[in-house]
Amino acid sequence: MGELRLMKGNEVIAEAAIRCGCDAYFGYPITPxxxxxxxxxxxxxxxxxxxxxxxxxxxxxAINMMYGGASAGRKVMTSSSSPGISLMSEGISYMAGAELPxxxxxxxxxxxxxGTIQPSQADYFQATKGGGHGDYNLIVLxxxxxQEMNDFVDLAFELSFKYSNPAMILxxxxxxxxxxxxxxxxxxxxxxxEQVEQFxxxxxxxxxxPNRERAIKTSLELVAEKQxxxxxxxxxxxxxxxxxxxxxxxxxxxxxxxxIVAFGVSSRISQKAVDVLxxxxxxxxxxxxxxxxxxxxxxxxxxxxxxxxxxxVEMNAGQxxxxxxxxxxxxxxxxxxxxxxxxxxTPGEVVDAMLTKIIGG
Amino acid sequence: MAELQIxxxxxxxxxxxxxxxxxxxxxxxxxxxxxxxxxHKLVAEVIEELDIQExxxxxxxxxxxxxxxxxxxxxxxxxxxxxxxxxxTGYKRVNPKKYVFSYQGDGDLxxxxxxxxxxxxxxxxxxVMIFINNAIYGMTGGQMAPTTMIGxxxxxxxxxxNVDINGYPLKITELVAHLPGAAYVTRxxxxxxxxxxxxKKAIKKAFENSKKNIGTSFIEVVSTCNSGWKIDPVAAxxxxxxxxxxxxxxxxxxxGQRDSDEKYSVQKLKK
Amino acid sequence: xxxVKGAVVVDQECCKGCNLCVVACxxxxxxxxxxxxxxxxxxxxxxxxxxxxxxxxCGQVCPDSCITVYRVxxxxxxx
Numbered sequence: 138m139g140e141l142r143l144m145k146g147n148e149v150i151a152e153a154a155i156r157c158g159c160d161a162y163f164g165y166p167i168t169p170x171x172x173x174x175x176x177x178x179x180x181x182x183x184x185x186x187x188x189x190x191x192x193x194x195x196x197x198x199a200i201n202m203m204y205g206g207a208s209a210g211r212k213v214m215t216s217s218s219s220p221g222i223s224l225m226s227e228g229i230s231y232m233a234g235a236e237l238p239x240x241x242x243x244x245x246x247x248x249x250x251x252g253t254i255q256p257s258q259a260d261y262f263q264a265t266k267g268g269g270h271g272d273y274n275l276i277v278l279x280x281x282x283x284q285e286m287n288d289f290v291d292l293a294f295e296l297s298f299k300y301s302n303p304a305m306i307l308x309x310x311x312x313x314x315x316x317x318x319x320x321x322x323x324x325x326x327x328x329x330x331e332q333v334e335q336f337x338x339x340x341x342x343x344x345x346x347p348n349r350e351r352a353i354k355t356s357l358e359l360v361a362e363k364q365x366x367x368x369x370x371x372x373x374x375x376x377x378x379x380x381x382x383x384x385x386x387x388x389x390x391x392x393x394x395x396x397i398v399a400f401g402v403s404s405r406i407s408q409k410a411v412d413v414l415x416x417x418x419x420x421x422x423x424x425x426x427x428x429x430x431x432x433x434x435x436x437x438x439x440x441x442x443x444x445x446x447x448x449x450v451e452m453n454a455g456q457x458x459x460x461x462x463x464x465x466x467x468x469x470x471x472x473x474x475x476x477x478x479x480x481x482x483t484p485g486e487v488v489d490a491m492l493t494k495i496i497g498g
Numbered sequence: 499m500a501e502l503q504i505x506x507x508x509x510x511x512x513x514x515x516x517x518x519x520x521x522x523x524x525x526x527x528x529x530x531x532x533x534x535x536x537x538h539k540l541v542a543e544v545i546e547e548l549d550i551q552e553x554x555x556x557x558x559x560x561x562x563x564x565x566x567x568x569x570x571x572x573x574x575x576x577x578x579x580x581x582x583x584x585x586x587t588g589y590k591r592v593n594p595k596k597y598v599f600s601y602q603g604d605g606d607l608x609x610x611x612x613x614x615x616x617x618x619x620x621x622x623x624x625x626v627m628i629f630i631n632n633a634i635y636g637m638t639g640g641q642m643a644p645t646t647m648i649g650x651x652x653x654x655x656x657x658x659x660n661v662d663i664n665g666y667p668l669k670i671t672e673l674v675a676h677l678p679g680a681a682y683v684t685r686x687x688x689x690x691x692x693x694x695x696x697x698k699k700a701i702k703k704a705f706e707n708s709k710k711n712i713g714t715s716f717i718e719v720v721s722t723c724n725s726g727w728k729i730d731p732v733a734a735x736x737x738x739x740x741x742x743x744x745x746x747x748x749x750x751x752x753x754g755q756r757d758s759d760e761k762y763s764v765q766k767l768k769k
Numbered sequence: 770x771x772x773v774k775g776a777v778v779v780d781q782e783c784c785k786g787c788n789l790c791v792v793a794c795x796x797x798x799x800x801x802x803x804x805x806x807x808x809x810x811x812x813x814x815x816x817x818x819x820x821x822x823x824x825x826x827c828g829q830v831c832p833d834s835c836i837t838v839y840r841v842x843x844x845x846x847x848x
Contacts, residue, residue: 160592161591161592189591194614194617198613198617199584201578201584201585201614202585202588202591203588204578204581204585204588205557205585205586205589205590205592206588206589206591206592208555208575208588208589209555209592209593211593213592227578228578228581231577342555342573342574342575343573344551344553344596345554345571351572352573352574353567353573353576354574354575355567355574355576356576357576502841504776506841507774507775507776507823507841508776508778512839512840513838514823514825514840515828515829515836516836517834517837518834530786530787530810531785531787531788533832534832535831536829536830536832689830690830691793691824691825694829694830695829731788732788732789732792
């Protein structure tokens with residue numbers, strides 16, 4: 138049993154980073170996630186593990202510092218909230234293009250623009266469809282508890298190094314700000330220089346050795362045919378993710394006629410709604426995607442053969458619902474319920490939406 | 499004694515100057531007479547002389563020198579436009595023993611990347627920043643740069659840079675020299691053999707500084723872009739001497755180390 | 770007493786004919802050839818090799834690293 142603590146989601150992100158052997162965090166303050174860097178600065182991990190924590194001059198600089206640290210074959214991360222992630226999108230695209238690993242945490246707030254500082258899930262498209270320019274995808278993990286804020290930091294690093302691709306933890310202001318019991322991970326030491334060479338020496342810019350070609354971490358290829366080949370490589374990688382990395386949780390789905398699909402905080406609200414619906418005699422279930430990219434399309438497609446309808450519950454105008462519709466492919470009814478701008482839906486609203494849009498609709 | 503034949507002189511033991519071993523065999527894609535080539539080989543010569551090929555990592559910019567990584571046989575990172583100092587910072591912070599240098603043009607370093615430039619130097623990052631100022635955007639076809647001279651015609655200031663519309667040429671090197679994190683700030687050129695030798699000394703000092711943890715070393719090289727300026731390389735050098743040097747004077751602006759933090763420390767806030 | 774004799778080898782395929790070495794040479798050793806290389810550049814070459822003192826100016830200003838310089842000390846016979 139690991140160390141049990143009562144902590145905020147944002148604080149746990151920081152603690153999990155230190156404990157999983159992260160080499161550097163580069164960030165910039167923005168509500169509602171500033172506790173991540175505040176916790177790190179107060180913890181002074183450079184004294185303990187040698188981890189670097191640096192407050193950058195902007196989100197733009199922070200993500201490019203990650204590009205530098207990742208190029209060295211090191212475990213680097215950043216965190217921000219929606220407007221800051223927009224600023225980072227350029228750098229994330231370059232990292233995806235240069236096949237660099239790294240973890241980006243988005244503690245979402247309402248938008249567009251400055252929007253609100255209250256929780257939201259309106260960055261689903263941005264996170265799961267790339268976000269920046271070009272054909273690329275991030276590995277996107279959606280925690281729904283403070284415990285998963287702890288667990289997914291290490292998982293995100295593991296997947297991002299496995300696929301040489303940036304990974305995102307897409308969470309929201311609720312999970313970031315709320316306190317829950319958490320079992321912290323055990324400490325893993327940071328990689329030594331020798332381990333970096335051993336694990337990542339084949340691609341990282343660790344200094345040109347006489348026995349290898351120089352490492353060039355770039356996203357540039359001016360010959361169209363060569364760039365296309367590189368893109369085909371990316372697509373093959375994403376296909377492999379879709380085959381091997383889909384993660385989801387099902388609750389009361391075995392006999393369900395009606396399925397709510399929800400991630401993050403919406404899944405917790407929806408879980409309550411499932412109970413209420415069952416009390417009312419409706420066989421409801423919850424499918425919670427844990428990886429938003431790769432999306433659990435296959436299980437949804439299989440469920441669509443026998444369920445009577447899906448309701449996508451998201452704190453946005455209807456984004457994930459498009460992926461559900463693609464997965465269902467017309468086999469059954471699909472609708473969306475969401476609140477926007479930082480408003481959190483209640484279980485009662487979700488129950489009503491299910492009754493009116495799916496069951497009675 | 500018989501007259502010495504050329505074949506007798508051209509022997510390996512008599513070689514006094516040649517291409518650096520750090521330069522690759524890839525032909526430079528630059529236009530004829532471009533200053534980039536000279537500065538590239540000076541960096542290569544310094545890396546060779548200090549014997550730090552395995553410990554050096556470069557950050558290439560966006561601009562004409564975007565493919566600099568094809569020319570120097572070291573490990574490289576290719577940064578987004580303007581972000582080289584942030585990329586260099588990220589690398590250096592996780593690998594403090596390495597020599598890290600960024601190489602940027604005027605649009606990259608002094609327009610889109612101004613924030614990254616100022617803050618990297620202000621933090622006193624122990625990196626080398628090389629800044630090629632040729633007063634134009636070369637890669638995209640000769641548009642006005644932040645450092646374009648007043649009255650200088652470019653494709654986006656076809657009647658000459660007009661201060662009422664475009665403001666003034668930016669002396670970013672002077673701004674950088676004011677920052678307490680700077681150790682060494684100098685402005686050089688490579689248009690004559692003597693200036694090439696001076697510039698190489700400056701680059702060497704900058705690399706040596708980065709091992710001493712004394713702050714950022716920043717080298718501006720006032721350069722030509724004869725294609726962008728639409729004149730030949732020799733005339734470009736002359737134009738640069740007559741028009742750019744009075745505004746961008748050559749020489750060291752700061753030479754020492756970053757300021758002591760005691761100079762600025764404050765008392766603790768008390769309730 | 771010794772005098773210094775030099776010689777320059779230009780990689781003619783690499784040369785882009787920018788003329789900077791020609792201008793940098795204090796002894797008028799170099800000039801651009803009237804012939805062109807495979808890329809169409811009038812490459813630099815020695816026209817007055819006997820004047821070369823191996824000062825390296827040409828090599829140092831060459832943007833394309835295509836000049837190699839050699840130098841020897843030649844003893845001068847006393848009268």
